[in-house]
Amino acid sequence: MGEVNTKVTLCGIELDNPVIPASGTFGYGYEFAELYDINCLGTFSFKGTTKDARFGNPTPRIAECTAGMINAVGLQNPGVDKVISEELPKLAQCFHKPVMANVSGFSVEDYAYTCERLDKEPQVGWLEVNVSCPNVHGGGMSFGTSPEAAAEVTAAVKKVTTKPVIIKLSPNVTDVVSIAKACEAAGADGISLINTLLGMRIDLRTKKPVIANTMGGFSGAAIFPVALRMVYQVAHAVKIPVVGMGGVSTAEDVIEMMLAGATAVEVGAANLIDPFASKKIIEDLPRVMKKYGIGSLKEIIGIV
Amino acid sequence: MKQSFFEIKENTPLTASVYKMVLAGDTSAITAPGQFVNVKLDGLFLRRPISVCDAGEGELTLLYKVVGRGTEQMSQMTSGKLDVLTGLGNGYDLSLAGDHPVFIGGGVGVPPMYMPVKMLCARGKEVSVILGFNTKDEVFYEEEFRALGAHVTVTTVDGSYGTKGFVTDALKDVDYTYFYTCGPEPMLKAVYRASQTSGQFSFEERMGCGFGACMGCSCKTVTGNKRICKEGPVLTKEDIIWEK
Numbered sequence: 001m002g003e004v005n006t007k008v009t010l011c012g013i014e015l016d017n018p019v020i021p022a023s024g025t026f027g028y029g030y031e032f033a034e035l036y037d038i039n040c041l042g043t044f045s046f047k048g049t050t051k052d053a054r055f056g057n058p059t060p061r062i063a064e065c066t067a068g069m070i071n072a073v074g075l076q077n078p079g080v081d082k083v084i085s086e087e088l089p090k091l092a093q094c095f096h097k098p099v100m101a102n103v104s105g106f107s108v109e110d111y112a113y114t115c116e117r118l119d120k121e122p123q124v125g126w127l128e129v130n131v132s133c134p135n136v137h138g139g140g141m142s143f144g145t146s147p148e149a150a151a152e153v154t155a156a157v158k159k160v161t162t163k164p165v166i167i168k169l170s171p172n173v174t175d176v177v178s179i180a181k182a183c184e185a186a187g188a189d190g191i192s193l194i195n196t197l198l199g200m201r202i203d204l205r206t207k208k209p210v211i212a213n214t215m216g217g218f219s220g221a222a223i224f225p226v227a228l229r230m231v232y233q234v235a236h237a238v239k240i241p242v243v244g245m246g247g248v249s250t251a252e253d254v255i256e257m258m259l260a261g262a263t264a265v266e267v268g269a270a271n272l273i274d275p276f277a278s279k280k281i282i283e284d285l286p287r288v289m290k291k292y293g294i295g296s297l298k299e300i301i302g303i304v
Numbered sequence: 305m306k307q308s309f310f311e312i313k314e315n316t317p318l319t320a321s322v323y324k325m326v327l328a329g330d331t332s333a334i335t336a337p338g339q340f341v342n343v344k345l346d347g348l349f350l351r352r353p354i355s356v357c358d359a360g361e362g363e364l365t366l367l368y369k370v371v372g373r374g375t376e377q378m379s380q381m382t383s384g385k386l387d388v389l390t391g392l393g394n395g396y397d398l399s400l401a402g403d404h405p406v407f408i409g410g411g412v413g414v415p416p417m418y419m420p421v422k423m424l425c426a427r428g429k430e431v432s433v434i435l436g437f438n439t440k441d442e443v444f445y446e447e448e449f450r451a452l453g454a455h456v457t458v459t460t461v462d463g464s465y466g467t468k469g470f471v472t473d474a475l476k477d478v479d480y481t482y483f484y485t486c487g488p489e490p491m492l493k494a495v496y497r498a499s500q501t502s503g504q505f506s507f508e509e510r511m512g513c514g515f516g517a518c519m520g521c522s523c524k525t526v527t528g529n530k531r532i533c534k535e536g537p538v539l540t541k542e543d544i545i546w547e548k
Contacts, residue, residue, distance in 0.1 A: 276307065
């Protein structure tokens with residue numbers, strides 16, 4: 001078997017490979033660029049950005065779990081103005097591919113405003129609209145838990161943007177397929193899933209929750225089978241591309257996600273325990289493809 | 305920051321719960337005293353951040369207290385290799401020390417005092433060190449600090465060893481140009497109130513990554529939001545906002 005082809009096309013934009021560090025695990029990129037040339041990535045999804053600056057939740061925000069972790073950061077970010085004026089120029093110095101802009105909000109108007117601003121930035125290739133953050137009250141997830149609300153956000157964002165809009169969905173729902181379909185009907189160009197699973201830990205010494213906010217989002221290798229199942233369900237129910245994520249830690253996981261129907265694959269918590277995780281996965285992809293007789297990644301999307 | 309493997313050379317208890325681990329490996333990423341490392345342990349998802357006690361050419365010394373599963377597991381290792389991220393955090397700025405600084409360490413906040421004291425003693429500074437513990441059985445590294453040439457005062461809360469009381473009781477009797485401190489938050493607050501000069505405080509927080517990616521350990525400061533792992537763990541007295 002000769003050279004393998006890792007290229008995929010996500011909503012009309014070609015990626016050198018399907019590997020995308022997930023929002024919240026890669027900052028605005030430039031800090032990882034001190035460690036390696038981040039242009040090896042397919043792209044990455046930058047830190048969830050909101051209309052106004054947010055400090056997020058009180059600490060502790062992090063808890064250890066078996067094969068995973070809980071975070072309750074709560075969308076800490078400098079706000080869309082500073083992201084455009086300070087973070088994106090820093091990123092431009094080290095990343096020369098279209099970036100995925102991750103957006104959160106607390107009202108339909110918030111989402112539309114932030115997306116409209118970022119849509120105008122030439123560096124932005126896709127808008128990933130997070131209707132699924134478990135760590136903010138009255139925001140994010142409430143839009144992602146009903147088909148009507150998710151569709152309303154999708155339609156409002158689509159009305160004011162020109163670039164592909166990918167809606168990021170929560171696994172903490174009874175029927176993810178109906179929500180994905182509602183987003184598709186409202187004009188979404190793609191679906192990404194899954195965000196973190198709502199979880200909790202208790203400290204036996206203090207007999208109090210480890211996380212100051214009591215609950216948080218569970219991620220890491222442990223959630224991979226749940227994520228794979230939901231990617232499979234959604235990818236077989238919609239015609240738009242699906243970006244799969246949740247516990248992806250190896251090149252084998254990337255291929256498994258693609259077999260289930262993912263066009264591209266995000267890597268999250270793995271970046272936090274090994275800052276070189278995404279780079280290593282990309283470097284390992286050709287070996288694993290050859291091992292399983294895969295010539296081109298494009299050809300395996302959703303064949304299961 | 306660097307990711308590399310270190311060989312365990314020594315791992316011995318100093319007290320009932322504090323261990324000394326000496327590692328051999330590449331220490332070139334450690335650029336300042338008061339930085340920390342992040343250690344990967346088998347079977348645990350998150351790395352464990354541990355402050356650097358001392359770092360020299362190819363050798364790294366960590367003193368850690370057994371408090372949970374991670375440090376418990378570390379304490380049982382006698383040999384083998386450890387995956388370590390080195391060169392994390394800002395560390396102490398020694399240029400502000402003046403001629404006779406004081407270092408104030410409480411309990412597990414004692415280890416990160418060692419390397420800066422060693423460096424300043426080597427530069428001929430007159431360095432005072434106050435080491436605070438609850439009781440005699442918990443005291444460690446007193447002789448090691450004396451061997452550096454520092455003036456060492458040990459305090460114990462119950463008076464079973466050294467000066468009875470808190471580190472701030474001993475601080476009253478020290479003449480100093482600047483201070484550096486690390487310890488439990490109540491102690492840091494007491495030092496903040498009692499200190500007569502500017503100084504630097506080292507903080508701890510539960511971390512996700514330890515290198516600035518996850519925003520898990522953020523805090524508010526006078527000069528904006530900071531990550532304990534990246535813009536910290538050392539904050540200046542003027543920058544601190546006490547929240548809890």
